Amino acid sequence: MHSPTTLLDPTAELQPSERQLLPRLSSIAGATIGLLDISKPRGKEFLDEVQKHLEQAGATVKRYTKPTFARIAPTELTQQISVECDAVIEGLAD
Amino acid sequence: MVLSTEKHQLEQLLPAKTEHKLSVTNHRNPFLNQDTANNNSTHYALVVKKDCPTCALIEPVIKSLADHSALSLKVYVQDDPSFPANLSGVIDDSTLEYSYQQGIEIVPTLIRFKDNSEEESRIFGWEKKQWQSFTGIDKLGAELIEFKPGCGSKTQDPGMEEVLALRFGGQGLQARTVELAEAEDIMEACYDRGWSDGLPVVPPTPLRVMRMLKGCSRDAAEIIGNVPPDNVPCSIEKIAINAVMAGCKPEYLPLVIASVEAALQDRFCMHGLLCTTYFSSPVMVVSGPITKQIGMNSGLNALGQGNRANATIGRALQLLIRNVGGGVPGGIDRATMGNPGKYTYCFAEDESDEDWASLAMDRGFERRDSVVSLFAGDGLQAILDQQSRTAASLAKSMALSLRSVAHSKLFGLADAILVVCPEHRRVFRESGWSKEDLRKALYEELMTPGSEIIRGAAGIAEGMPKKFKDKILNKFRDDGLHIVTTGGTAGMFSAIIGGWVAAGERGSQIVSQKL
Numbered sequence A: 001m002h003s004p005t006t007l008l009d010p011t012a013e014l015q016p017s018e019r020q021l022l023p024r025l026s027s028i029a030g031a032t033i034g035l036l037d038i039s040k041p042r043g044k045e046f047l048d049e050v051q052k053h054l055e056q057a058g059a060t061v062k063r064y065t066k067p068t069f070a071r072i073a074p075t076e077l078t079q080q081i082s083v084e085c086d087a088v089i090e091g092l093a094d
Numbered sequence B: 001m002v003l004s005t006e007k008h009q010l011e012q013l014l015p016a017k018t019e020h021k022l023s024v025t026n027h028r029n030p031f032l033n034q035d036t037a038n039n040n041s042t043h044y045a046l047v048v049k050k051d052c053p054t055c056a057l058i059e060p061v062i063k064s065l066a067d068h069s070a071l072s073l074k075v076y077v078q079d080d081p082s083f084p085a086n087l088s089g090v091i092d093d094s095t096l097e098y099s100y101q102q103g104i105e106i107v108p109t110l111i112r113f114k115d116n117s118e119e120e121s122r123i124f125g126w127e128k129k130q131w132q133s134f135t136g137i138d139k140l141g142a143e144l145i146e147f148k149p150g151c152g153s154k155t156q157d158p159g160m161e162e163v164l165a166l167r168f169g170g171q172g173l174q175a176r177t178v179e180l181a182e183a184e185d186i187m188e189a190c191y192d193r194g195w196s197d198g199l200p201v202v203p204p205t206p207l208r209v210m211r212m213l214k215g216c217s218r219d220a221a222e223i224i225g226n227v228p229p230d231n232v233p234c235s236i237e238k239i240a241i242n243a244v245m246a247g248c249k250p251e252y253l254p255l256v257i258a259s260v261e262a263a264l265q266d267r268f269c270m271h272g273l274l275c276t277t278y279f280s281s282p283v284m285v286v287s288g289p290i291t292k293q294i295g296m297n298s299g300l301n302a303l304g305q306g307n308r309a310n311a312t313i314g315r316a317l318q319l320l321i322r323n324v325g326g327g328v329p330g331g332i333d334r335a336t337m338g339n340p341g342k343y344t345y346c347f348a349e350d351e352s353d354e355d356w357a358s359l360a361m362d363r364g365f366e367r368r369d370s371v372v373s374l375f376a377g378d379g380l381q382a383i384l385d386q387q388s389r390t391a392a393s394l395a396k397s398m399a400l401s402l403r404s405v406a407h408s409k410l411f412g413l414a415d416a417i418l419v420v421c422p423e424h425r426r427v428f429r430e431s432g433w434s435k436e437d438l439r440k441a442l443y444e445e446l447m448t449p450g451s452e453i454i455r456g457a458a459g460i461a462e463g464m465p466k467k468f469k470d471k472i473l474n475k476f477r478d479d480g481l482h483i484v485t486t487g488g489t490a491g492m493f494s495a496i497i498g499g500w501v502a503a504g505e506r507g508s509q510i511v512s513q514k515l
Helices: A043-056 A075-084 B002-013 B053-057 B059-067 B097-101 B128-135 B160-168 B186-192 B206-213 B236-246 B250-263 B270-275 B308-323 B391-402 B422-430 B435-445
Strands: A006-008 A032-037 A060-065 A087-090 B042-048 B071-077 B109-113 B119-124 B177-179 B223-227 B232-235 B281-287 B346-348 B371-384 B416-420 B447-449 B472-474 B481-485 B493-499 B511-514
Touching (some): A006 B186, A032 A043, A032 A075, A043 A060, B042 B097, B053 B059, B059 B071, B097 B160, B109 B128, B119 B128, B160 B206, B206 B236, B206 B250, B223 B250, B236 B250, B250 B308, B250 B371, B250 B511, B270 B281, B281 B308, B308 B346, B371 B391, B371 B416, B391 B416, B391 B422, B391 B435, B391 B493, B416 B422, B422 B435, B435 B481
Parallel strands (some): A032 A060, A032 A087, B042 B071
Antiparallel strands (some): A006 B177, B042 B109, B109 B119, B223 B232, B371 B493, B371 B511, B416 B493, B447 B472
C-alpha cells in the first residue's frame, strides 16, 4: 500500500508549492544556446534549421550529440553543456 | 529512508482506519441489551487490551457484564479483537480512535453513560467493591482478588500522543502541506525545493513537527514577529518546522524560539546583517542552566563540530531566516565570502568559575537565568599565548591581537567577542583579576594616537580618516567588546570573534533574550 509522503512547508509560502522551473533566458541575443541531437534519424537536418534561426536572433550555437536516444545523456555531456551554454534545446521527437 | 521508517512505524502503530462509527449510541451488539430493546438499561463502555494482566484477570467479569440483562455494554479492545475469548460483538479499537476520543489512560476503564449518551462516571483498574457498586451487581467478580491496578492504555505508548493527535485530534497545524510524487526521494525533494543550506535536512513531516511543538507550551499559531528580509510574519509552527529540518530535539525548541526573538530585536539589525557583503552572521552564545539541561558543549571543541545541540540550534536560526525570511545567498544575502559559521554558530559559556561573570550577567541577567545572546560576527581568530603568567602580560597580549579586528588601522568600526579559554582565565584569576579588571586593562591598552592609524600612516592607504590625526582613539566602541569563556581545560589558546563593520546604532548591537 502506497501512501504519499507529506511534508510541511517551511517557507513563507510566497511561491507555489510545486517545484519551479529554472529562470528562463530574458533574451536569446548574446546567449550561447546548445542544441542536443539525441541521435534520431534526420535530427541533424532539423537542428541545422533551428541553428539558422537562433543565429539570426543573435545567439551563439553549440552542437552536441547523445550517443543513443534510448539512454539518458552521459553525465560528462550534461556537465559540458552546463558549463558551455546558457540554455539548451533538446530534440525529443522523430 | 528516515521517512519510510516513520511511515512504517505509523503503519505498525496504527492499522488502516476502520469504518466503524464511534458514537456510543449507534453501535449495535446483537448479543447485548440495546437501548432499542430496553430503554431502562444503563449503558457502559469498557476499554481493555489483551496484553494487560488486569484485563485478563477480569475476563470472566466482562462476560458476566455482557450477559447481564440490566445493562448494555460495549467492549472496545485495543490490541486483539479475539479478546475476551468467546465474546461476540467486541469492537476492534486497534486504531485507538475511540480510546483517544475518550481520553483513556489506563485499561481496563469502565465508563457509565447517561441516557443522553453523555458520560456520567468512570472507573479504571480492578477494585472489586468499586466495580460492584459502579455496576450495581453485588456478586460481580466474587471469585477474583480484591484489587489489581490496571495497565497503561496503548494511547499512552511513547510517541503515540502526537500520532493520535495528528490522526484524530483535528489539531491546528496550519502550514501548507507539500505532497511528494511517488518517485521523489524525500531528501532530494527537500533540496529541490530550496529548503536546505547545502547540507541534508530532516524532512519536516507533520508527525515530527507535532513532536517538536511538544517542546514548548506556546500556541503553534502564535506570531512572534516579522522575519527579514521579506518581513514575513513567523509563527511558532514555522520555527518548529525549521527546527525539525535543522535536526533539533523538541527540548531545544524554547531556545530556538528565543534566538529568533533575539534576532528580531530592532537593535540586532538582522535585515542589514543578512544583506551585507561582509562576512558576518548571527553568532549565538548561550548562558545559564539551559546549557546543561539540554547538553550543550562548553568544553573541548565548544566552537567545533560534534554536539547536537550546539550544531542544530544555530542551524535552525539560519534555516528559518533562509526559508521564512527568504534570505538566500546570491539573492538578498550578498556576502563576498561569507564564513563557515553561516551554517551554524552556536556555543555555550563555561560557567564553572562562580566569580567570573557570564556574558548574560554582563548584560544584566542573573546566573540562574537562561539567556541566548546574538552577536553579528565572523570566523575565529586565534590568540596563542603560552608564556604570559601574569594578568598584565596576558591582557597586553590579547589587546595586541584584538587590534587586528577588521583591520589594525580601523578603530570603532567593528565590535568583537573575546573568547577567553579556561587556562587564560586561570591566569587572570591567579592574579586576582575579575572580568571587569580585564575589560578595563584592554580598554586602556587599546587607546591609540590617531596619527598612528590614519590613512597613509605606516605607508598603508587604509586607516582612519585624517580628521582623527590629533585624537586619541579606542579600538572598540563603549560596549563594543564582549568577553566570554568557553573551551577545554588544556590549551592556552583564546580567540577573537570579529564583528560586523556596521557596529552600534548605525548597524548591529549585541542582543540578549531570556528564555
